[in-house]
Amino acid sequence: MQSGLVTQRINLDNELTVYENLDIHGRLFHMPRKERTKKIDELLDYIEMRDCKKSPIKYLSGGMRRRVVTARAMMHRPKILFLDEPTVGLDPNIRRKIWSLIKKIQQGGTTIFLTTHYIEEAEFLADRVAFLNEGKIVKIDTPQSFMDKIGKWALDDMVNDNIETIYFTNRDEANNHIGSRKGSFTLRRVNLEDAFVSLIGKKVKDK
């Protein structure tokens, strides 16, 4: 079974155009010419960059390059796609575009292994999440199960410039806790980052 790989560093040929980069990948994976041409057009539509077909990579923005490198990994129709930190260093708008692209690929039936330091990215994109510590998987579950384990609501309490977060199963409990106490509180829904900090954070050594 063939897999596709998108490394953290964008490894495109800067001197070559978007089309040429995709074409060479297709050649390296022994795709016939007709199939290559068809797939390139399909992928350029997919990443909404048909207008940039003949643009040299060196003139593209970071987000566009990231989309091209992801499309390139899809050229040979892999069943599994490995994405290593696909949105690192990108601004929030571009990050969301990349997320949409990843969702689209996922909905197309490709299994995606994605590594990320952005936990909200894992929460948004992943069906299953594995938390790693010192190179080893320490917990593996669905994002929802992770969050359910700690509660539904999180109350951030500012204490001496530190945030202390307390988790509650319902909103009323959280409101009762606040009661007549003075201070700065933020009540919000629990997210995957809370689950990570609560379940794993204690094990992560502060280096």
Add this chain to the structure above:
Amino acid sequence: MIRGWFAVYYRELLILRRKFFRQAASMSVAPLLYLVAFGLGMGRNVTIDGHSYMEFLVPGLVAMTSMIQAFAIGVEINVARFYWHIFDEFQSAPIPNLAYVLGEALAGITRALLSSTIILIISGLFGIVLSYNVFFWSIIILNSFVFASVAVCSAMLVRSHGDQALLANFIITPMAFLGGTFFSVENLPFWTQKLLNLLPLTHASHAIRDASYGRMPDIFPYLLLSGIGIIFFIAGIYCVSKAKN
């Protein structure tokens, strides 16, 4: 077994095409200077082996430039490897190491043939037209095969782009000047001749010169360059697998 070589070669051709005018201009500068300085300047009244110094110099320049340009494929590989990280792409592709080395070596040979053609055009402008027959072109191909294969090996072994330049300074530059390019090795002391005969470029220069004078070159340079080329080509395959690991 060699499936995928064309993709590697084609990529190098595209890059060469994109930078064609820059490359052609840079390939022309050094030969032009040598022709003017040594050919027209110092060697105006010099005759070697019954030929004018310009006629002696042009085949030597072809040998030297084909070596330098074939070796320069190592720079392209390094740029792709260390700056653009394209080597990761080759690593993940289902192509054998043999195909990769073949593609890069052919790209080196292509650069060498292009630079040799440029020299012949420039020397034609100086009124030097020699015999550019099949023996002439085949020894250029073998000479560039040797140095393109050496370049693949070195590009896989070095740890930075600077190391590759260092290697060129220590191996290619001395060979360019001592390999029978600018003077006849036969005029040197016996021990020096023996020493310089160890250099593949000396044999390439002789054979290219013989062919361009319309003489039938010895078979020995062809066999020698083929042998050295094959050894480095195989070493290149090994170096690529080492670099992948």
